[in-house]
Structures are given as C-alpha cells and as structure tokens.
Amino acid sequence: MELQDVMYEKREGIAKITINRPEVYNAFRAQTVQELIWSFRDAWDDNRIGAVILTGAGEKAFCTGGDQKNKGDSGYDSSGGLGGGIGLEIENLHRTIRAMPKPVIAAVNGYAIGGGHVLHVLCDLTIASETALFGQSGPKVGSYDAGLGSAYLARIVGEKKAREIWYLCEKYTAQEAKEMGLVNKIVPQDELMGTAEDWAGKIVEKSPTAIKMLKYSFNADSANIEGISQIAMASLGMFYKTDESAEGRNAFVEKRPVDFKKFRQ
Structure with missing residues (x-):
C-alpha cells in the first residue's frame, strides 16, 4: 500500500507507525485510518516484529482525533473505506x-485529544x-x-x-x-522515542508466545466492551446526521463558541 498520511518502518524486530499530518495536529481522516489499519496488520503478519510503537509526527501532537474539516453532515469523508457508518x-x-498479538506502545509527543486520546488508551503501554x-x-x-473510548477508560482510571x-472535556x-x-x-521530549524503542526492544527479547497469551488474557476482562462499541458506533453514525452534531463541527471549523442551548428546548 502506498502511504501518504502515515510513515511506517521496521527495524530490529520493532515496527514504528507515525501519523504524518502535523499540519492538522495529526488529526485523522478516512485515508489515515485505512493506512493505520494496513500498517498494524502488516506488523501483525510479520513474524520478525515483536512490538509496535505508535506516535505522531512533529512535537506538537500525538493525535487530535477526527479531522473536523473532513466531517460532513452524515459523517467523515468515506473515501478511505466502508467507514462503519461514520465515514x-x-x-x-x-x-x-x-x-x-504484539504489544503496542504509544509514544505521546504532544496533544492526545479526542479520538487520539482513545488511541493511546487502547495501546498496551503509554510513554x-x-x-x-x-x-x-x-x-x-x-x-x-x-x-472502548469510555467504558474501557473507566476500567483504567475509575x-x-x-x-x-x-x-468536562478538560486537558x-x-x-x-x-x-x-x-x-x-x-520522559523529556528528546528522550521519548529512545525510551519507547528501549521498551519495545525489551519486549522483543521475551517469549513471543508468552507475550501473546498475556495480551489475550489482559484483553479478556474487557472483551464485552467491543459489543458496546458496535452499538455506540452505529448510534454515532445516526447522530452525525443531526443538527446538534453539526453545530459542534461547524463551531470548531468556524472558530466560534459552540451553542448547544437550543437543543435542550
């Protein structure tokens, strides 16, 4: 696959996946998500890879979620694939x-906001x-x-x-x-990638079967949340078609205060 929004490299048993849209704080569009899936699956299928690092290009952002400028009245631009109802x-x-079956380390180099926050939460480890x-x-x-972005988050932080x-949507x-x-x-910014690579290297030295079974065991306790996610994403696809959702997107794009008061009437 020819990658445009993502940088992908493999070295010494470690795969490094970088969201490469620093001009929009590494917000993702449909194409970005497709490229991320392809990269993770390639690392999954490569028996030489024992750990994956996920990060964002530049020093300002890891990822800030969906690119609101690519979100229309029924969801995001679906040019990247089926979209699951939201584009x-x-x-x-x-x-x-x-x-x-391989641990994923999030190397968070700046903002991890919105959907980007969810991505780091889902990773096995975060530096x-x-x-x-x-x-x-x-x-x-x-x-x-x-x-997963809410119910699994509650498992971690309460x-x-x-x-x-x-x-509250605070930072x-x-x-x-x-x-x-x-x-x-x-760690300091200039030590982030070195530390992530050091941790990934330690994982690569371990028994791949033991690591795989441990990850499956950790996941088992929250596996039921995936069913909730399917319902949640389906409902989100319908919500994106409402005026209420459009107000949030429009206010962000137009750089004005959002006004949800009318939707309480």
Missing part, C-alpha cells in the same frame, strides 16, 4: 490494535513526553465514543474520573495522566 473505519482500527497533554473533546464538537474526562498534563494510571512513564 471512518475507526472501530476496525481499535479492534486491530487490541487484537494483534509520554513532559509536554504531552491528554483529554477528550467529543461533547464539544458533537461526537462521542461510548464504547468511573468518577472517566466521567469527569468526558463530561490533563502528563503528570496528571500518570497519576490516574493513563501513562506508564514520563
């Missing part, structure tokens, strides 16, 4: 990251730079992830904190994220 195969990407910022934005832009993250520092269990390690 993005995001559920397929989530499933691939969780199901592949963050000191300047990383975490948080949700869905309810501010007329969107949500009521499956119900109260997960509700705070989604309801959290790397240290705050570490304290709530979202981050494994914090």
Whole structure:
C-alpha cells in the first residue's frame, strides 16, 4: 500500500507507525485510518516484529482525533473505506490494535485529544513526553465514543474520573495522566522515542508466545466492551446526521463558541 498520511518502518524486530499530518495536529481522516489499519496488520503478519510503537509526527501532537474539516453532515469523508457508518473505519482500527498479538506502545509527543486520546488508551503501554497533554473533546464538537473510548477508560482510571474526562472535556498534563494510571512513564521530549524503542526492544527479547497469551488474557476482562462499541458506533453514525452534531463541527471549523442551548428546548 502506498502511504501518504502515515510513515511506517521496521527495524530490529520493532515496527514504528507515525501519523504524518502535523499540519492538522495529526488529526485523522478516512485515508489515515485505512493506512493505520494496513500498517498494524502488516506488523501483525510479520513474524520478525515483536512490538509496535505508535506516535505522531512533529512535537506538537500525538493525535487530535477526527479531522473536523473532513466531517460532513452524515459523517467523515468515506473515501478511505466502508467507514462503519461514520465515514471512518475507526472501530476496525481499535479492534486491530487490541487484537494483534504484539504489544503496542504509544509514544505521546504532544496533544492526545479526542479520538487520539482513545488511541493511546487502547495501546498496551503509554510513554509520554513532559509536554504531552491528554483529554477528550467529543461533547464539544458533537461526537462521542461510548464504547472502548469510555467504558474501557473507566476500567483504567475509575468511573468518577472517566466521567469527569468526558463530561468536562478538560486537558490533563502528563503528570496528571500518570497519576490516574493513563501513562506508564514520563520522559523529556528528546528522550521519548529512545525510551519507547528501549521498551519495545525489551519486549522483543521475551517469549513471543508468552507475550501473546498475556495480551489475550489482559484483553479478556474487557472483551464485552467491543459489543458496546458496535452499538455506540452505529448510534454515532445516526447522530452525525443531526443538527446538534453539526453545530459542534461547524463551531470548531468556524472558530466560534459552540451553542448547544437550543437543543435542550
């Protein structure tokens, strides 16, 4: 596959996948998601690969979720594939990251917001730079992830904190994220990739069958959430066609305050 939105490289048993859209804070469009799925599946199928690192290009952002400028009245531009009802195969990407029998390390180099926050949550491990910022934005832009992005988040940080993250849409520092269990390690920006590669290298040295079975075992406890995700994504596809969702997108694109008050009447 010819990659445009993603950089993909393999070296010494480690695959490195980089979202390469720094001009939009590494927000993803349909094509980006397709390229990410292809890259993860290639790493999955390559027996020489024992661990994967996911990161974003530049120093400003890991990923800020769906590119609102590519979101229309019925969802995102579906040029990249079937889309699962919202114009993005995001559920397929989530499933691939969780199901592949190799650990995925998120190297968070800046903003991990919205759908980008969900991606790092789904990774097996997260290493963050000191300047990383975490948080949700869905309810501010007329969107949500009521499956793995919320229910699995609650498994990690607890119900109260997960509700705070989604309801308030605040931003959290790397240290705050570490304290709530979202981050494994914090390092200076210039040490981020080296640390991620060091951790991935340690994983590659371990028994691949043992690592695979451990990942399957960890996933088993939250496997039921995938069913919730299917329902949530289907409902999101319908929600995107409403004026309420459009208000969130339009306010973001037009750089004006969002006004959801009329939808409470």
